[in-house]
Ligand SMILES: Nc1ncnc2c1ncn2[C@@H]1O[C@H](COP(=O)(O)OP(=O)(O)OP(=O)(O)O)[C@@H](O)[C@H]1O
Ligand SMILES: O=P(O)(O)OC[C@H]1O[C@H](OP(=O)(O)OP(=O)(O)O)[C@H](O)[C@@H]1O
């Protein structure tokens with residue numbers, strides 16, 4: 001295959017991961033011009049292009065070297081490693097991306113009193129993840145028959161074609177609607193940045209390094225908030241004790257008010273009204289909570 005000098009990332013064309021993946025890439029400073037057929041997006045600033053495909057095809061495209069990286073659910077990547085990608089180069093999860101969170105679970109009819117996997121012995125289990133389910137059953141010494149379906153797995157028990165299912169669960173609403181309940185979790189999933197275990201060492205490798213650093217900068221601070229407040233020196237210890245987790249705060253003098261300090265703290269997550277009210281009671285005032293957009297350490 002002709003070597004490429006531009007990086008190519010595969011992502012889902014149309015589905016749950018499309019919008020958050022594009023937003024994340026945008027936040028990393030990557031913007032794209034969409035082509036007419038919408039399968040290929042040319043990167044405008046950096047030498048990074050997108051290929052928009054069905055999510056199931058993403059691991060294969062990386063493995064064949066058609067794309068350098070992909071944004072795909074851990075569920076799809078892990079299944080590919082067990083079933084599709086046995087001969088190709090090993091694929092790795094380079095970063096968890098924090099969206100598309102769901103789990104791959106076994107679910108059974110609501111009336112069944114499920115205790116452990118041994119109850120699945122001899123049962124028919126419908127799934128679109130025969131690799132992951134087969135491995136999970138093998139590890140537990142359970143001999144069950146795996147019925148592979150491409151979709152609408154939850155309906156199989158009602159149709160009498162399976163006794164249990166193994167499928168993705170998020171809110172659990174689909175299970176309830178089909179009189180099923182979650183019995184065991186096989187895999188906690190989220191979107192990941194997937195790529196070959198061994199990354200290229202040419203210009204594309206440099207671009208991947210840059211992208212990983214930017215991703216870290218975006219992901220690390222995505223949930224973070226910057227808290228700014230004023231406090232007297234006397235109340236400082238009490239205020240600091242109430243700060244939500246994060247690195248040590250920075251303290252700055254306030255011009256013309258020697259007893260006052262300005263405090264700046266990076267908080268790992270949301271800062272609630274209740275927390276702010278408590279901090280205020282301890283002696284803080286002029287409090288601001290700001291979202292953090294980027295970080296470069
Ligand atoms: N209910 C859910 N909540 C959150 N994330 C989910 C949920 N269902 C699936 N996901 C995650 O989002 C990924 C994409 O889901 P989606 O339903 O868009 O895929 P699809 O129907 O297989 O799409 P495609 O047409 O690309 O094959 C899944 O592989 C999984 O990682
Ligand atoms: O626990 P819940 O919040 O109900 O989510 C789980 C459902 O979401 C996904 O399906 P999706 O809605 O994408 O439909 P599809 O499988 O037909 O694409 C998944 O395959 C489950 O059926």
Ligand SMILES: [Mg+2]
Pocket residue numbers: 054055056
């Ligand atoms: Mg799919």
